[in-house]
Amino acid sequence: MNFHLSDDQIALQDAVRSCVRGIGKGQLHRAAFDSADGHAPEFRDGLVALGALGVGIDQDYGGLGLKLVDLALVCEVLGQEAAPGGYTGHVLAALAVQVAGSPEQKQRWLPRLADGSSIATVALGGAQGWEPEDWTLRVEDSKLNGAGGFAVGADAADLVVVGLAGGGLTIVEMAPPSVTITPLDGSDRSRRLFDLHFTDAVADPLPIAAGPRIYDALLVLLCADAFGGASRVMELTADYARTRVQFGRPIGGFQGVKHQLANLLCEVEPCRGLLWYAALCFDLDLADRSRTIALAKAHLADRYMHMARSAIELHGGIGYTWEYDLQIWVKRAMFDFAYGGTPGVLRQRAVRLGCLD
Amino acid sequence: MDLNLGIEYEAFREEVAAFLAESWRPRTPGGDRLRQERAFRTLATQRGYLYRRYPRRYGGGEQPDDALKEQIIREELAKAGAPGEINSGGSKLLAPTLLSWGQDWQKERFLRAALHGEEIWCQGYSEPGAGSDLASIRTRAELDGDAWVINGQKIWTSNAAQADFMFALVRTEPDAPKHRGISYILLDMRAEGVTVRPLRQMTGESEFNEVFLDNVRTPADWIVGERGQGWQVSRTTLSFERAAVNPPPFIDALLQRLKDVARRRTRDGRPLIECTDIQQRIAEIEGYAMAHRYSVMRQVSMDSVGQDPGAAALCNKLVGTDIGQMIARLSQEMIGEEGLLMPAPGTSRENMDDVFWVMRSSSVAIAGGTSNIQRNIIAERALDLPREGKPA
Numbered sequence: 141m142n143f144h145l146s147d148d149q150i151a152l153q154d155a156v157r158s159c160v161r162g163i164g165k166g167q168l169h170r171a172a173f174d175s176a177d178g179h180a181p182e183f184r185d186g187l188v189a190l191g192a193l194g195v196g197i198d199q200d201y202g203g204l205g206l207k208l209v210d211l212a213l214v215c216e217v218l219g220q221e222a223a224p225g226g227y228t229g230h231v232l233a234a235l236a237v238q239v240a241g242s243p244e245q246k247q248r249w250l251p252r253l254a255d256g257s258s259i260a261t262v263a264l265g266g267a268q269g270w271e272p273e274d275w276t277l278r279v280e281d282s283k284l285n286g287a288g289g290f291a292v293g294a295d296a297a298d299l300v301v302v303g304l305a306g307g308g309l310t311i312v313e314m315a316p317p318s319v320t321i322t323p324l325d326g327s328d329r330s331r332r333l334f335d336l337h338f339t340d341a342v343a344d345p346l347p348i349a350a351g352p353r354i355y356d357a358l359l360v361l362l363c364a365d366a367f368g369g370a371s372r373v374m375e376l377t378a379d380y381a382r383t384r385v386q387f388g389r390p391i392g393g394f395q396g397v398k399h400q401l402a403n404l405l406c407e408v409e410p411c412r413g414l415l416w417y418a419a420l421c422f423d424l425d426l427a428d429r430s431r432t433i434a435l436a437k438a439h440l441a442d443r444y445m446h447m448a449r450s451a452i453e454l455h456g457g458i459g460y461t462w463e464y465d466l467q468i469w470v471k472r473a474m475f476d477f478a479y480g481g482t483p484g485v486l487r488q489r490a491v492r493l494g495c496l497d
Numbered sequence: 498m499d500l501n502l503g504i505e506y507e508a509f510r511e512e513v514a515a516f517l518a519e520s521w522r523p524r525t526p527g528g529d530r531l532r533q534e535r536a537f538r539t540l541a542t543q544r545g546y547l548y549r550r551y552p553r554r555y556g557g558g559e560q561p562d563d564a565l566k567e568q569i570i571r572e573e574l575a576k577a578g579a580p581g582e583i584n585s586g587g588s589k590l591l592a593p594t595l596l597s598w599g600q601d602w603q604k605e606r607f608l609r610a611a612l613h614g615e616e617i618w619c620q621g622y623s624e625p626g627a628g629s630d631l632a633s634i635r636t637r638a639e640l641d642g643d644a645w646v647i648n649g650q651k652i653w654t655s656n657a658a659q660a661d662f663m664f665a666l667v668r669t670e671p672d673a674p675k676h677r678g679i680s681y682i683l684l685d686m687r688a689e690g691v692t693v694r695p696l697r698q699m700t701g702e703s704e705f706n707e708v709f710l711d712n713v714r715t716p717a718d719w720i721v722g723e724r725g726q727g728w729q730v731s732r733t734t735l736s737f738e739r740a741a742v743n744p745p746p747f748i749d750a751l752l753q754r755l756k757d758v759a760r761r762r763t764r765d766g767r768p769l770i771e772c773t774d775i776q777q778r779i780a781e782i783e784g785y786a787m788a789h790r791y792s793v794m795r796q797v798s799m800d801s802v803g804q805d806p807g808a809a810a811l812c813n814k815l816v817g818t819d820i821g822q823m824i825a826r827l828s829q830e831m832i833g834e835e836g837l838l839m840p841a842p843g844t845s846r847e848n849m850d851d852v853f854w855v856m857r858s859s860s861v862a863i864a865g866g867t868s869n870i871q872r873n874i875i876a877e878r879a880l881d882l883p884r885e886g887k888p889a
């Protein structure tokens with residue numbers, strides 16, 4: 141069995157990590173969080189230089205030709221570092237074109253998505269429901285009308301892949317005024333959210349209805365972000381417990397604190413295997429793919445949120461401030477909790493897909 | 498990473514499955530089940546499927562270390578309902594210790610019978626005054642000519658009433674510091690001066706016992722490792738014990754039972770498994786169980802290529818214990834008034850009913866190092882927090 145990382149995979153994670161940490165004296169996450177538009181062009185260029193935008197794109201189209209598990213490994217690091225931007229939306233849009241696009245669509249978009257000369261995002265569900273069965277938009281006469289919600293980084297995107305009723309997907313280019321974007325006051329300022337509105341927008345549907353597959357991929361990448369984030373928060377909190385002194389000793393010497401942290405580690409640490417398995421379910425297209433992925437996202441979102449909450453508590457007052465970086469991960473945990481469906485919704489999905497049989 | 502077992506392993510799986518189809522007849526009517534199982538184990542060991550790390554002359558399968566093949570064997574045995582390695586103190590705790598620390602004659606004399614359950618062993622560690630703080634044991638052994646003379650008391654000793662032998666921690670160097678004064682000694686449970694008093698457990702069965710040792714003599718060379726080295730020697734078995742608690746296949750079996758209960762029991766005429774609140778709770782536990790399963794798989798796979806699985810290994814016992822208790826809690830909710838009754842007559846650790854597991858799941862949080870002790874270990878070794886009892 142091969143259920144461990146290869147040297148190349150470890151190197152990929154290291155490269156992404158140094159890329160994030162090398163920018164802005166290691167303050168990238170903070171700078172983008174507090175800036176007006178959340179853009180981080182230098183960081184995007186860094187990812188482009190690494191080839192990270194094309195990790196999942198076939199080599200024929202200028203990508204690295206790797207799998208979802210590799211994209212997940214990148215997202216894990218981005219989650220650890222609270223890296224800003226719409227990486228997930230971009231690579232999901234590319235994946236959609238790759239698995240469901242016509243030869244012309246692939247030829248047109250994949251090389252540009254791989255080298256970053258075009259930037260993409262996705263709009264898959266939202267307030268009416270996130271699951272492919274809930275998608276309602278329709279393409280009629282090659283035109284799209286209606287609203288799409290919660291597209292990450294839409295202000296920087298050249299195109300969006302939109303989920304359609306029946307599980308289809310369509311490419312829409314961001315051409316105003318047929319596509320308008322409205323910024324939302326999102327709590328996770330590292331991943332800025334936009335509502336989209338389409339008025340007779342030109343739609344170029346992907347021939348294969350790969351919505352359910354792309355939705356699963358979205359959930360896996362959120363799992364990756366959640367695992368990366370939760371393990372980083374664990375580390376930050378243990379560091380803090382070793383250094384913060386009260387009653388004449390580090391608070392990490394109090395057994396109440398030790399046991400709380402040990403319990404949290406037992407929640408977070410096993411999730412590394414869960415994340416890998418969820419990604420492999422996708423790559424190998426295993427029979428239990430969708431229900432396993434739904435359960436994994438539900439579980440990881442809960443664990444991350446619990447880790448984040450406990451971390452605030454264990455930091456005391458400083459943890460509740462805007463200035464202290466912990467809040468950035470807390471907001472990311474809130475994002476991962478709700479985006480794509482809350483744990484309760486996803487568990488119900490898994491039940492529908494047979495997890496109790 | 499591809500989770501693909503690879504051709505070699507797929508072929509191996511087929512080989513094991515073929516062997517099982519040929520050599521194990523499930524539920525053969527009549528006949529002596531124990532004898533059947535014994536014959537099967539002997540055959541499976543000869544084929545190299547059981548006790549793989551032990552040399553053949555000590556009753557092992559003598560195979561190169563391969564965690565993945567072991568996993569495949571366990572899976573195939575479980576699928577076929579065939580008996581695996583004997584899960585006893587002798588085979589799981591004493592044997593690995595003897596293999597690492599024993600003298601050749603000790604391996605020759607004890608290993609085969611311990612592995613195959615022909616001689617039963619009990620573990621004499623805990624004492625009335627020494628539980629979590631095991632190194633404070635007071636049972637003493639003094640050398641008198643060619644024998645150790647042992648005096649003291651052990652408690653919570655599982656299977657002592659059935660055991661032929663005990664491996665025990667005893668104090669042989671009273672003047673040495675706490676941890677350096679202990680030796681790992683073997684003794685015959687039929688020796689003069691050994692008294693076993695069964696303790697009745699809350700489940701009603703008597704698994705553990707008190708053992709009184711009054712001037713019990715055991716040969717001078719029935720010591721494993723050197724004098725005063727017993728603490729170090731005993732660490733081998735404690736790590737084995739931790740790894741064996743509520744492992745993923747066992748959790749999966751518990752979950753399967755939980756779903757069965759949910760199908761069988763009803764609320765307002767509807768099977769519980771159709772009620773959203775119950776579905777949510779089972780699905781939540783399923784998330785924990787999946788994480789545990791693939792975490793252990795990951796550790797096995799990393800081990801097999803010499804990568805360090807890190808903190809996960811320290812967490813396994815506590816993770817398994819907690820999932821076991823979540824399952825007990827939900828099953829209690831579902832069985833309702835059945836929970837007012839004692840376990841059905843005849844249920845046992847091997848064949849539990851739900852009430853039994855409600856009780857039994859608590860013992861898992863105690864035996865082999867309590868959950869709080871696990872938390873101390875995780876906090877100190879995995880998170881590098883200050884040690885218990887040591888000033889900062």
Ligand SMILES: Cc1cc2nc3c(=O)[nH]c(=O)nc-3n(C[C@H](O)[C@H](O)[C@H](O)COP(=O)(O)OP(=O)(O)OC[C@H]3O[C@@H](n4cnc5c(N)ncnc54)[C@H](O)[C@@H]3O)c2cc1C
Pocket residue numbers: 619620621622623627628629630652653654655656705860863864865866867868869870873885
């Ligand atoms: C079913 C069963 C089978 C057993 N079989 C065997 C056997 O075959 N052989 C054998 O030798 N033993 C056996 N044991 C004994 C077992 O190993 C001990 O019970 C266990 O180590 C705890 O010791 P104790 O009972 O003295 O509890 P104590 O050590 O007194 O602990 C009581 C409570 O205090 C907590 N505590 C203690 N110290 C600390 C600390 N430093 N920090 C935080 N909390 C602490 C514990 O976690 C526990 O909750 C068995 C126990 C059970 C339940």
